[in-house]
Amino acid sequence: MSGQIAIVGAGPSGCYLAQALLKLAPDLKVDLIDALPVPFGLTRYGVAADHQGTKAVTRQFARTFERQGARFFGNVRVGRDLSLAQISSAYDATVLAAGLSSDRPLDIPGGDLPQVYGSARLTRALNEHPDAVTLPDLGAHPVILGNGNVAVDLLRILCKNPAEFDGSDLGPGPTAWLAANNIETITIVGRSPAAKAKFDPVMVRELRKLENIHVTMDEPESSSAPEEQKKLQALHDLNGHGTGSVRVNFRFGIQPLAVEGDSRVTGLRVAAVESEEIIGATSLITAIGFMSDGDLNRDTLITKAAPQQGGKLDERLYSAGWFRHGPRGTIPQSRADAQDTAALILSELTIDPARMGATIFAELPDCTDYLGWQQIDRVEQGQSLPGRCRQKITSTKKLINVAKQRGQNL
């Protein structure tokens, strides 16, 4: 009899954890459960369409299912379709790797105006997540609030011309939306000074390839710390770049005070170094972090447990990835983490043959499996338009229908 492990969430941290567990103990039964009918989490629905190289990690995840024997149970939302208690009692160990999928609200006056859009909402729509709402009209002067890689992803995508998406999986809807926008300026606003901005220098360097933009900023200060120097150098090299039609202005070290406007956003009031000012805006995109969507009671679970080694929350209950650490950390970090967590789980595992395991999914009529995903993958790649490597199926219902035709030659 081998142990049975449930991983809730089939994003990078869940997949890496399955990979690590099965490498250490190939006899384990490792089941990945996801609310979506398809696996891979933010690798499919967060990582930018024009960064296909990063998405290549899904080849490793595919092997975890195809060669290491991990199983996929899709379209099962834990906390709604099944409770955490049900999962937990069916498995010898359960790992919560459900990520953080909601936008952190902008907690200043006016932060709830209709033209304030969270980056999760926007990146979901750009990536054709099945639960995405339609892409909004950003107007001529969007302001991006935040200085992390997600903010730079959004900036880059909004500034690219259609040809710069060749080879990506950007869908026809988002492609048309980008082509139709009438953006004249984008201001990107960060709270911290340039040297402490969270984005990687390489993300800033990439902006120098864009043809459509003209970049301005106050010449950033200097620093003696090597990591900070790299960032400042990248910004310095970007300053003045391009003669394109979209003017991009970087602002650092300013505190947002309020969103201006009665029923529509007209600006962002900020405290700059010496004075207050209003940055004119037709919309505000917040890239200031993510939080739990509430299906799993993360706050209670995490606070109660805080902070245990290897992501342990309770007896037979563990956490991984963004669910464990908060919305920080990249794909490589989830891999390093997975190896520690896997070792801890195995060192504590006690096997109870009476546990039901995957039979608890038998009652769920629309549960999808890995063969279903392979069918979806084939169809999506097969129907890609010129200049694209994939055309995603965008509705949950269609995804499930295609998954049910698993193994058939469509």
Add this chain to the structure above:
Amino acid sequence: MKVSVLYGTETGNAEMLADDIRSALCGKHDINCINLADLDPGALSSETFHVFVCSTYGDGELPASAKPFAEELARTGDGLSGIQFAVFGLGDAEYAETFTHGSLKLAELLKSCGATQVGERMTHDASGDCLPEDVAVPWISEILNQFPVHSKEM
């Protein structure tokens, strides 16, 4: 011949490729895979042919799992005479200026410590169309064919 595939990685693609190389060559050679994070430069041996498979991060830097090895090598400075190696680089041509510089830096470092590079450094672009194993396996087979003896016993 004894072959060690040594990989430097962050997201695991180099490890996966190292595994693929091992599977493809295991009938012909006595071959194993080691993460550079688990290898001391002093353990490199002239009895073994070394294949480095290494990705690139940051601004053309080595991936995390290769850094301690490279630091140790840079610290000791020499001592690799008699060591033969080949290098395969993983990268992403989106990073045009630093494409596969991690593997380039590693090769330069090994040579500066006295090791001998065999064959051309080969690279793979993660955002391109082909699979790394389809590039790497013929490349390394060709290199290993240059050696007079390739039975398992050597």
